[in-house]
Amino acid sequence: MVDLIPDKPKKGRGAVSNASGRYEPFTRVAVDDGWGRDPGSSGFGEAGFGEDPPPRPTEVIWDATRTIITRNTSPDIPFDRSINPYRGCEHGCIYCFARPSHAWLGYSPGLDFETKLLAKPEAAELLRRELARKNYRPRPMALGTNTDPYQPIEKKLQITRRILEVLRDTGHPLTIVTKSNLILRDLDILAPMARKRQVRVMISLTTLDRKLSRVMEPRAPTPAQRLEALRTLNAAGVPAGVLTAPMIPAINDQELEALLEAAARAGAAAAGYVLLRLPLEIKELFEEWLEAHFPDRKSKVLNLIRDTRGGRLNQSEFGLRQSGSGVYAELLGQRFKRAEQRLGLNRGSAPLDSSQFTPPKLESEADKKQLSLL
Template identity: 55%
Template sequence: MRGRGATANPDGRFEAIRRESLDDGWPSDEPGPVRRTEVTLERARGIITRNTSPDIPFDRSINPYRGCEHGCVYCFARPNHAYTGLSPGLDFETKLFAKPDAARLLERELSAPGYEAQTIALGTATDPYQPIEREHRITRAVLEVLARLRHPVGIVTKSNLVTRDIDILAGMAERNLVKVAVSVTTLDPVLSRKMEPRAPHPRKRLEAIRALSQAGIPVMVIVAPIIPSLNDHEIEAILTEARACGAREANHVLLRLPHELKDLVADWFAEHYPGRQRHVFSLIAQARGGREYDATFGKRMTGEGAYADLIATRMRLAKTRLGYAKARITLDASAFAKPGEQFSLL
């Protein structure tokens, strides 16, 4: 389906009924269905999500949107759409939910007695700068609250739309309150269009890294996901380009295939790269203890075994050669002032 990443729309794992399309062999002249983006306004009761995962460097996050129009076929958040009674396939990228009250809810939660500031991760599941942000501007409203209250935030995106908010982010960066992680999956525009059809062109993401860096905003490049035999040969090239644009830190994530994502990715390979599917899944299994996915903390992001070790070694050597920082930047939470409190004049 033109402009969409998933090649199927399977029922979610919680549905009582499963439907399958069957090719009866008869040719059809009927055009395929058109999938337009639908946005539902969600009246959320809260906006900050907490986690206790020991292998990620934050314990709270905000996702202004459910679903993501970028349509990245590999997105580990796709299975979450099953909780809404929708498909992790095409529904995930066409039936979206926006949280218009996010900024108001955030200010209320930051005002709660006993709240202690720590870095909030913005966009951990779905991209806070996906195309519908241009209209809804929920992410910008959230940043305005965080900037006013001097609350640290880490942003994860693959969109150059983040540069729209440089006016806010630059001021936060001066106080060590923000850093941005930009995901660059590939430098090949043909491959990018196939697996992340509505995400910005790879060059646009590199330009975003440059613009953010020139504005004094620290940037991390995330080579993610690394897909065996598809984009793993690009690791050094991506790191080189991103470093030249000003990225200070770098990280990587090996392809994750939780729940329905395994079959969605398999269908995508069958459509676009049928000759590689078996080899790719074999390498993934080698890095996942013989399974398509291992959710064990400490292993789920990077895997283990010979292939995973090779990727980690290549990342380490390239980062050292290119002068990436060895330690992550730590943001400052000490300047946070709850709504209504007076800021110090010092």
């Protein structure tokens, strides 16, 4: 008989476990067969071998996608097209609603989501071809809708930057959501676009507590760095707001007003919030995370979530997914509205300008042939 090795938090990672995705025919479990134990040991350490396992490395895999623009018709989302330069995200946010998408690729929504990253090196060229189609009609393009376009590997790969260059050169408007101050690297592109009303940024900020941030989103920049990015963007003329998402009952929701106040001081004129969502595998991953980091309040957090989700841990109905329902959710919404009014947030801004769009010119006959296949 073998002993199962218990899942425990991994330094620098958000998920506690790496359970198989929902499409996999087999379930993987870690076991201790006794070979690695110290002689005379009556038990095992974190890995069952008397010592901690080595850090789980980040692996980057090339994604050979043939298209780059994703379309959606959801009434809960204020855009109809988006680009995601990467699949998976090294920031490791335990609550990330994109985690279940990793199961489509045969990976785990747990640690695999943070460590097996798929990058799209041909994204900029694919975008050029799709924008050159005769029937293409421009509307704001959203970056950062599934995973962060400025996660750590972007510093080296620069896929997001090349996408921005295509959008700048064609006069195509865009919106960006990110947790990273790496966005400041691209001010040379974003500031001129902002002067033409072609870009808007939202910085995701979940807490002002550095320690809590490291637990919730272990490889994202600190709250102070994000606020500085917000301040620098606005000072450079790039309209940048704050997205307090997600608000987690009894974990960070008490900070809502403080987050909005800090963002307003940094120049934010726009703000939004989203109540925690736990679709598919995220429910189990989040419960494991609570048990590992907040065992004293696990039951309270889960009960409050159920109060906002009709007695369940998730609510998928349009109109309720982002804000929830019930007394607790309504109170959170009222708190946001009062702070919004007090701080002068969301008083309206000019829409992004799509009229300056000029389709890219394909450079060769080979490009034209490729375009004809799309």
